[in-house]
Amino acid sequence: MADVKPLTRAAILAVGSELLTPSRIDTNSLFITEQLNRIGIEVVLKLVVGDSREELARAFQLARSRAELVVSCGGLGPTDDDVTREAVAGVLGRPLAEDEAITAQLRARFAARGFTTPMPEINRRQAMVPKGARVLENTRGSAPGLWIEDEDGLTLLLPGPPRELRPMLSSLVDGQLGTRSSGTSISRRVIRVAGRIESHVDEVLSPLYREWEALQVPIGATILAALGQIELHLSVRSASRDEADAALERAAAQVVEFLGADVFTTRGLAMEQVVGDLLVDRNLRIALAESCTGGLITSRLTDVPGSSRYVQQSVVVYSNESKTDLAAVPPSLIATHGAVSEEVAVAMAEGIRSRAAVDVGVGVTGIAGPGGGSADKPVGTVAIAVAASGSNTRSRVFRFTGEREQIKFQASQAALDMVRRMLISR
Amino acid sequence: MADVKPLTRAAILAVGSELLTPSRIDTNSLFITEQLNRIGIEVVLKLVVGDSREELARAFQLARSRAELVVSCGGLGPTDDDVTREAVAGVLGRPLAEDEAITAQLRARFAARGFTTPMPEINRRQAMVPKGARVLENTRGSAPGLWIEDEDGLTLLLPGPPRELRPMLSSLVDGQLGTRSSGTSISRRVIRVAGRIESHVDEVLSPLYREWEALQVPIGATILAALGQIELHLSVRSASRDEADAALERAAAQVVEFLGADVFTTRGLAMEQVVGDLLVDRNLRIALAESCTGGLITSRLTDVPGSSRYVQQSVVVYSNESKTDLAAVPPSLIATHGAVSEEVAVAMAEGIRSRAAVDVGVGVTGIAGPGGGSADKPVGTVAIAVAASGSNTRSRVFRFTGEREQIKFQASQAALDMVRRMLISR
Numbered sequence: 088m089a090d091v092k093p094l095t096r097a098a099i100l101a102v103g104s105e106l107l108t109p110s111r112i113d114t115n116s117l118f119i120t121e122q123l124n125r126i127g128i129e130v131v132l133k134l135v136v137g138d139s140r141e142e143l144a145r146a147f148q149l150a151r152s153r154a155e156l157v158v159s160c161g162g163l164g165p166t167d168d169d170v171t172r173e174a175v176a177g178v179l180g181r182p183l184a185e186d187e188a189i190t191a192q193l194r195a196r197f198a199a200r201g202f203t204t205p206m207p208e209i210n211r212r213q214a215m216v217p218k219g220a221r222v223l224e225n226t227r228g229s230a231p232g233l234w235i236e237d238e239d240g241l242t243l244l245l246p247g248p249p250r251e252l253r254p255m256l257s258s259l260v261d262g263q264l265g266t267r268s269s270g271t272s273i274s275r276r277v278i279r280v281a282g283r284i285e286s287h288v289d290e291v292l293s294p295l296y297r298e299w300e301a302l303q304v305p306i307g308a309t310i311l312a313a314l315g316q317i318e319l320h321l322s323v324r325s326a327s328r329d330e331a332d333a334a335l336e337r338a339a340a341q342v343v344e345f346l347g348a349d350v351f352t353t354r355g356l357a358m359e360q361v362v363g364d365l366l367v368d369r370n371l372r373i374a375l376a377e378s379c380t381g382g383l384i385t386s387r388l389t390d391v392p393g394s395s396r397y398v399q400q401s402v403v404v405y406s407n408e409s410k411t412d413l414a415a416v417p418p419s420l421i422a423t424h425g426a427v428s429e430e431v432a433v434a435m436a437e438g439i440r441s442r443a444a445v446d447v448g449v450g451v452t453g454i455a456g457p458g459g460g461s462a463d464k465p466v467g468t469v470a471i472a473v474a475a476s477g478s479n480t481r482s483r484v485f486r487f488t489g490e491r492e493q494i495k496f497q498a499s500q501a502a503l504d505m506v507r508r509m510l511i512s513r
Numbered sequence: 514m515a516d517v518k519p520l521t522r523a524a525i526l527a528v529g530s531e532l533l534t535p536s537r538i539d540t541n542s543l544f545i546t547e548q549l550n551r552i553g554i555e556v557v558l559k560l561v562v563g564d565s566r567e568e569l570a571r572a573f574q575l576a577r578s579r580a581e582l583v584v585s586c587g588g589l590g591p592t593d594d595d596v597t598r599e600a601v602a603g604v605l606g607r608p609l610a611e612d613e614a615i616t617a618q619l620r621a622r623f624a625a626r627g628f629t630t631p632m633p634e635i636n637r638r639q640a641m642v643p644k645g646a647r648v649l650e651n652t653r654g655s656a657p658g659l660w661i662e663d664e665d666g667l668t669l670l671l672p673g674p675p676r677e678l679r680p681m682l683s684s685l686v687d688g689q690l691g692t693r694s695s696g697t698s699i700s701r702r703v704i705r706v707a708g709r710i711e712s713h714v715d716e717v718l719s720p721l722y723r724e725w726e727a728l729q730v731p732i733g734a735t736i737l738a739a740l741g742q743i744e745l746h747l748s749v750r751s752a753s754r755d756e757a758d759a760a761l762e763r764a765a766a767q768v769v770e771f772l773g774a775d776v777f778t779t780r781g782l783a784m785e786q787v788v789g790d791l792l793v794d795r796n797l798r799i800a801l802a803e804s805c806t807g808g809l810i811t812s813r814l815t816d817v818p819g820s821s822r823y824v825q826q827s828v829v830v831y832s833n834e835s836k837t838d839l840a841a842v843p844p845s846l847i848a849t850h851g852a853v854s855e856e857v858a859v860a861m862a863e864g865i866r867s868r869a870a871v872d873v874g875v876g877v878t879g880i881a882g883p884g885g886g887s888a889d890k891p892v893g894t895v896a897i898a899v900a901a902s903g904s905n906t907r908s909r910v911f912r913f914t915g916e917r918e919q920i921k922f923q924a925s926q927a928a929l930d931m932v933r934r935m936l937i938s939r
Contacts, residue, residue, distance in 0.1 A: 105735050107556045108746060109547035110703060112538060121535035130533045131568055133561035142557055142579065149575045153568065277536065309531050320534060375829075381815025382808030385829045389807025390918055392883050394831075400839060401829035403801075403811045409826035409869070413839070443835070457818050492816055 093269040094241065097128045098150035102162035102171050103247060104137035115160045115252055122260045127271035127324060128156060138162060143174035147242075151178070155240040158256075161247030163230035165210040171244055172215055172233070179235060179242070181217035189214035189222065189231055196229055223259070227251045234263075241267070271324050274331035277355035278319040278342050281504040285312040291345050292319070299338060304330065306338050314493060315500030316351075316358070351507060358503045359387040365510040366397040366447070371475075373506070374443035375401040376414035376435040378426070379453035379469060384499040399445045404435070414438040414450065425464070427452050429482045432470035436482075440474045447509075448474040451502050453485075455494045469498040473505045481509060519695040520667065523554045524576035528588035528597050529673060530563035541586045541678055548686045550701065552694035553750065554582060564588060569600035573668075577604070581666040584682075587673030589656035591636040597670055598641055598659070605661060605668070607643035615640035615648065615657055622655060649685070653677045660689075667693070697750050700757035703781035704745040704768050707930040711738040717771050718745070725764060730756065732764050740919060741926030742777075742784070777933060784929045785813040791936040792823040792873070797901075799932070800869035801827040802840035802861040804852070805879035805895060810925040825871045830861070840864040840876065851890070853878050855908045858896035862908075866900045873935075874900040877928050879911075881920045895924040899931045907935060 099120070101113035113135050120130045132153050134146040143162070150157045162171030176183050190211055197206035213230050216222060223232030223243075228251040233244040243259070245252045259265075280288055289310050299306035299321075309320045321338055325331035339353035351361050366373060375385050385401040388394055402413040407426055410416040415438030416431055424430040432450040440448025453469025460466035465486070472482035483505070487497040525546070527539035539561050546556045558579050560572040569588070576583045588597030602609050616637055623632035639656050642648060649658030649669075654677040659670040669685070671678045685691075706714055715736050725732035725747075735746045747764055751757035765779035777787050792799060801811050811827035814820055828839040833852055836842040841864030842857055850856040858876040866874025879895025886892035891912070898908035909931070913923040 105737060105746070107546065107559065108735075108748075109543050109550060109701070110744075110746065111737070112540060112543060114538065117535050117538060120533065124535060131563065131565075132572065133533065135559040137557065139557075145575065145579060146558065149571065153571060275534070275536075309534075311531060311537070320531065320536065322534075377808075380812070381820070381824070382803075382811035382827055382829065383815075385808035386806070386812045386921075389809075389829070389831070389881075390921070392917055394807070395885075398807070398829070398831050400831060400835035401808055402839070403808065403815070403824070403827035403829075405815070405821050405824050405826060413826060413828070455815075459821075491818055495812075495816070 092155065094128050094156045094264075094267050095269050096131050096154040097123050097156040097158060098132040098134065098154040099130055100143075100146055100150050100157060100159040101133070101135045102138065102143060102159060104168075106135045107137050115247065115249060118249065118253060119158055119160070119256060122256050123156075123158070124273040124275065126260055126265045126268035127273055128268055129273060138168040138170055140170040140174045140177070143170060144178050147175055147178050151240060151242070157240065157242045158245060159243070160245045160252055163213065163232075163244060163246050165207075165212050165229070169212070172212075172217065175235070175242060175244060176217040179217065179237065181219060181235070183215040183217055185211060185214050186216045186222060187214075189216070193229055223255055225251055226254060271326045272328055272331065273322055273324050274328065274335060276321045276335040276339060276353065278321065278339055278350060279352045279355070279358075280317040280319070280346060280349050281315070281351050281358070281500065283317060283346070283349050285310060285317050288317045288319070288346065292342065295338070295341055295345065302334070304334055306334060315497045348508060348511060351504065357387075357390075358500055358507070360391050362503050362507050362510070363388065363391040363394055363397065365507060367393075369510060369513070371446035371510075372397050372399045373447040373449065374399045374439045374445045375449040375451075376410070376439040377401060377403050377449075377451050378405060378410070378435075379455040380451050380495050380499050380502070381405070381455075383495050384449065384451065384502050387499055387503070400443050402439060410435065410452075413442070415442055427454055427464055427468060427470060429470045429472070429484050432472035433474070433480055433482050436472035436474040437480060440476075446476050447506060449502055449506060450474075451498060453494075453498055455491045455498075457491060467494050469494070469501070471498065471502045471505055473502070473509050475509055475513075478509060478513065481505060518581065520554050520582045520690075520693050521695050522557050522580040523549050523582040523584060524558040524560065524580040525556055526569075526572055526576050526583060526585040527559070527561045528564065528569060528585060530565075530594075532561045533563050541673065541675060544675065544679060545584055545586070545682060548682050549582075549584070550699040552686055552691045553697035553699055554694055555699065564594040564596055566596040566600045566603070569596060570604050573601055573604050577666060577668070583666065583668045584671060585669070586671045586678055589639065589658075589670060589672050591633075591638050591655070595638070598638075598643065601661070601668060601670060602643040605643065605663065607645060607661070609641040609643055611637060611640050612642045612648060613640075615642070619655055649681055651677055652680060697752045698754055698757065699748055699750050700754065700761060702747045702761040702765060702779065704747065704765055704776060705778045705781070705784075706743040706745070706772060706775050707741065707777050707784070707926065709743060709772070709775050711736060711743050714743045714745070714772065718768065721764070721767055721771065728760070730760055732760060740915075741923045774934060774937060777930065783813075783816075784926055784933070786817050788929050788933050788936070789814065789817040789820055789823065791933060793819075795936060795939070797872035797936070798823050798825045799873040799875065800825045800865045800871045801875040801877075802836070802865040803827060803829050803875075803877050804831060804836070804861070805881045806877050806921050806925050806928070807831070807881075809921050810875065810877065810928050813925055813929070825869050828865060836861065836878075839868070841868055853880055853890055853894060853896060855896045855898070855910050858898035859900070859906055859908050862898035862900040863906060866902075872902050873932060875928055875932060876900075877924060879920075879924055881917045881924075883917060893920050895920070895927070897924065897928045897931055899928070899935050901935055901939075904935060904939065907931060
């Protein structure tokens, strides 16, 4: 019988030749990691292999030597390309045999989908089970999962499609896998900062890192620069989820103390969610006049469920005429200062606020590139203004770097951040 | 001296503990794969490890046993967390020694950035070079790359930040790595299809797969379902890039013959690029009235450089008043049919076309969810209309499934596809 040692380390094996091309990437491992972390299992290694029995066998051997739990996804389909069962059974020295109950289920499933011909015999490959393995029901597809255990550890073979893999793994984590974990869990918290560069955040927080490391239950911290925001990822391993949450809560409060209003979320929220929550909280509505961002700010705001309560309207005013027509920008202002100018951004913000009769108006005008730049106003120059009832209009000119889409995103982030800062100052 | 055998198989090793958390994924390997494929090198294995010397050493050993070329990225920074140099040098049995020229460059770089204190001594770690390794200049950052060769193969250690890794690898592929490849290259082509489900495309194309496999220079084909589109990935390995391109061109033409106008690109273009190209080609301008897509369609259109030539303006009309105010939708129409109706979509498309005085008008109204659905009009119901000068307005009601953002994306894709089909029919 298998030795029952607690599971603390896992390796993830993603199978599929498409995952080795320039256009596809394994994303299942993110969900798998999240689920395993919930029950205190850390991922120490990820491997991606093609539909090759030999490569898969070698990768599986390494995975098995580094971790007590190996989770594979993919390669359980009915075709010759699907070699996970064979490769793993080979390494473990377990002969494959057809499980008649699975075959019967596959036939029934096939018939239920209204096919008039019987199930192709090739599909019986999905009913092959390594000796001593436990079959995991697939409620969303034809490939059952497999649970194979021996003295060296536990191997889970899961189907590749996320909609099949996710419910199967979640129910294992809530059930038989959860009871086999070490009893601790890894809790994580993502804190996001706007308007600061990475090295500044890192320097300011360095005393905290040392303090967190020395705690009885130490908090791990990683700082990452993302587009338009700096992220601080905190993690703590603890037997008590309440204790872990309390530790992360204290750490988050310390970060806010050190960085102030530059912290826009201590709960991993997106900027558009934070701004949306503030608008709901203060019962305000917003309208936007976007030029170089081309609708991206409004699209981000409307990614948030319930945003129809506060997003009143937006106009995308690429041309000078539409800036005048839809955002009430005087043509003389454009003639004097140019369409990309702080003055025009202010006129756009105030114009759309007044036209839409809302509380908050935003105006954004800039040069997203790659063309359109000049020595005076290079590509990446973006003027942003926020007008709100009862406040002075705020405006600022930014210089972003990067490709067109990156400039658009950074401009959208800066505009939302200006709205956020205006709202929290009221 | 090193044996000079052609390089055909590569393994990629991504290093960094953040790549083993639920929120970060290795994406460098996509660029690395693309570059290596250009010179006929196939990726057979990808590994992701944390900042652990032991894990890295084990992963590197497997990588080296499976491929003649190992490319690692990350872990070359100056801190204790950066262990790639040490781990790889250990496995290869090559002692590390400080390269004084690199140290001098690091000090100069530090001084040039305007720091008044001298470079911290810890940064000298970046000047440590395994015996016999060649140093690869980093034009964008402080960590140099390393080229280490022995009788078993070639190892490249590259920095993790994409803006540093990319130019370094590209210049290697154009230069010394290119001359070491097998003389063949892997060419790829991505064909995209809209308005069809995966199994339909697969069935229609199955005779082609068999034909391509039997060719003297066989063409590999993989079909993948993505949100709002089906993708067909073709690949061919050939000594002659012209021959490969001709083979892919013929295959693409066959696909178009079998699937007709459902194919929207045979060159891997995004839908917004295809629509933009058609608008430029026909010298037409477009305006949009978006409700449930919240500006996403316009944002996608304006992701394309030069789109200011044809995107005249857009309005995001979430509220009924703004539909009337900005897209000239009669209030009685909304009262009779509801804001989410084919009739209102048509009025939005025709209204914005006329208001903006452009050739093509688009109207989109729907329920992105999670709230707002009814038995009659469930979440995912989206009405789309396209009005163009000299054509009858086309409209259609769709039922999309998925989360809010997925519904928004599918609606934006369907709207752009309707514009495309109208334009190619003229």
